[in-house]
Amino acid sequence: MNVHRSYPMEVSEEGIxxxxxxxxxxxxxxxxxxxxxxxxxxxxxxxxxxRNIPLIDLSFFDPTRRAxxxxxxxxxxxxxxxxHVTNHGVPLSxxxxxxxxxxxxxxxxxxxxxxxxxxxTTASEGYGSKxxxxxxxxxxxxxxxxxxDYFDHHxxxxxxxxxxxxxxxxxxxxxxxxxxxxxxxxxxxxxxALISESLGLRAxxxxxxxxxxYQNITISFYPPCPEPDLTLGLQSHSDIGAIxxxxxxxxxxxxxxxxxxxxVDKWVTVExxxxxxxxxxxxxxxxxxxxxxxxxxxxxxxxxDRARLSVATFHDPAKTVKISPVSELIDExxxxxxxxxxxxxxxxxxxxxxxxxxxxxxxxxxDS
Numbered sequence: 001m002n003v004h005r006s007y008p009m010e011v012s013e014e015g016i017x018x019x020x021x022x023x024x025x026x027x028x029x030x031x032x033x034x035x036x037x038x039x040x041x042x043x044x045x046x047x048x049x050x051r052n053i054p055l056i057d058l059s060f061f062d063p064t065r066r067a068x069x070x071x072x073x074x075x076x077x078x079x080x081x082x083x084h085v086t087n088h089g090v091p092l093s094x095x096x097x098x099x100x101x102x103x104x105x106x107x108x109x110x111x112x113x114x115x116x117x118x119x120x121t122t123a124s125e126g127y128g129s130k131x132x133x134x135x136x137x138x139x140x141x142x143x144x145x146x147x148x149d150y151f152d153h154h155x156x157x158x159x160x161x162x163x164x165x166x167x168x169x170x171x172x173x174x175x176x177x178x179x180x181x182x183x184x185x186x187x188x189x190x191x192x193a194l195i196s197e198s199l200g201l202r203a204x205x206x207x208x209x210x211x212x213x214y215q216n217i218t219i220s221f222y223p224p225c226p227e228p229d230l231t232l233g234l235q236s237h238s239d240i241g242a243i244x245x246x247x248x249x250x251x252x253x254x255x256x257x258x259x260x261x262x263x264v265d266k267w268v269t270v271e272x273x274x275x276x277x278x279x280x281x282x283x284x285x286x287x288x289x290x291x292x293x294x295x296x297x298x299x300x301x302x303x304x305d306r307a308r309l310s311v312a313t314f315h316d317p318a319k320t321v322k323i324s325p326v327s328e329l330i331d332e333x334x335x336x337x338x339x340x341x342x343x344x345x346x347x348x349x350x351x352x353x354x355x356x357x358x359x360x361x362x363x364x365x366x367d368s
Contacts, residue, residue: 073195086276147302192285199293288324
């Protein structure tokens, strides 16, 4: 029997429900809008699988170590599309500061203040809850929402960066985000150079194909969830741009999809490492490398007891840039695997059709 229940909520002017006050209301069951279809619900079991994605130390001052570092990157990009990096050059104090200020906004800032920065549309800059939505075919295409609130910042190019649109609390929030943005750009450039070199390409190859970075920083807050087996904090997807750099707090929740033996894919929980930055290859890099390296399909699961925070920094092309496999990786034995795509068209498709894993990049695969 279906019993109508009312849930306390805080909404923006656009009527979008916020997850954090919902979680704080003491409810024992999640509202129907957050219940995932059966085939996408997480499966919780005892941990017997390997849980550590590749970990790569970037402090290769000894030239003899550079070759082995590049091979480690190549292996991680082929097999996972993701890896942790340490000794990455970003001050560890800054990693701590962005976590601290982000958490302070979500946990200590009054809702009335948060709503001053509410997003006006899906995926626009500001405080939001509904960036992605999937459809449940068994419930008349009703949208299923993620168990997550977030703040999205437009940080690069500098012409897009307007700190007045960011929170004033805590007092160092705006300065911390700006400094973090600059450091993440440097690291993204370093990583794309290493990824290019690991394929035998010139160091600037992938960055040249991407062009000027359009960078967004999204701080995500995943409140405790009373029914984690029915929900997702963030549904399965691969990122649409070139490269994503992510840090977590100490609460597990991020999972990446790893291809296994016999073609059986398996969700692997990424262990949080406080000093490391997680590198996620995104779809445009898979296209540029002609599929030699894969973008990483990932999702976030929820936790019944603890809130979780993550900070994702996205580096994307401009929407006018045409992306295609680089000519150096195409020959008779390795023909082009993907058709060319204007990045803005790819973004529009992604937000129109929804993510659903990697179906958007799969749609670009050429017939062999």
